[in-house]
Amino acid sequence: HLMASMEVEESYIMIKPDGVQRGLVGEIISRFEKKGFKLKGLKLFHCPKQLAEEHYKDLSSKPFFPKLITYITSGPVVCMAWEGVGVVASARKLIGATNPLQAEPGTIRGDLAVQTGRNVVHGSDSPENGKREIALWFKEGELTEWTPVQTPWLV
Numbered sequence: 001h002l003m004a005s006m007e008v009e010e011s012y013i014m015i016k017p018d019g020v021q022r023g024l025v026g027e028i029i030s031r032f033e034k035k036g037f038k039l040k041g042l043k044l045f046h047c048p049k050q051l052a053e054e055h056y057k058d059l060s061s062k063p064f065f066p067k068l069i070t071y072i073t074s075g076p077v078v079c080m081a082w083e084g085v086g087v088v089a090s091a092r093k094l095i096g097a098t099n100p101l102q103a104e105p106g107t108i109r110g111d112l113a114v115q116t117g118r119n120v121v122h123g124s125d126s127p128e129n130g131k132r133e134i135a136l137w138f139k140e141g142e143l144t145e146w147t148p149v150q151t152p153w154l155v
């Protein structure tokens, strides 16, 4: 498990094709918004095979890898960059366990999914991977630096 961090971090969160097809985009985005994290990048994108393979390169030797690539490239995904104190580990908690049947109720996967191969959302597993994945999925100019008004309750 990731330790709770006091650092400002970035996490790459992606609504997978099943989440888009099932109309869960608003529901999933709202969970990160309500928690109090800051959205820095957002786009709907149909990802090419090569990018999916690069993103999941650490899993390339797994037997489920070809299926995973077919799944992720099967339709548009929603790419998001979220910033905040401890956002990487917190987002993983909000998302829940990889196998949705083991994910706690109250988590995105626990509430909204059944199958590991159809688990609606991705979240970076370390601050380093957060930066790597945001750089991989977003071009320069697609991320926006901004300061929300009325933040005192959340910092």
Ligand code: RTP
Residues within 6 Å of the ligand: 059, 064, 068, 097, 098, 116, 117, 118, 119, 121, 122, 123, 124, 125
């Ligand atoms: P993610 O990277 O998507 O946030 O998922 P994760 O860290 O919870 O899980 P990971 O082990 O990194 O696996 C990445 C994605 O591959 C699919 N998967 N299928 N046994 C299987 O069929 C299997 N295992 C993993 C899932 O979509 C998982 O989220």
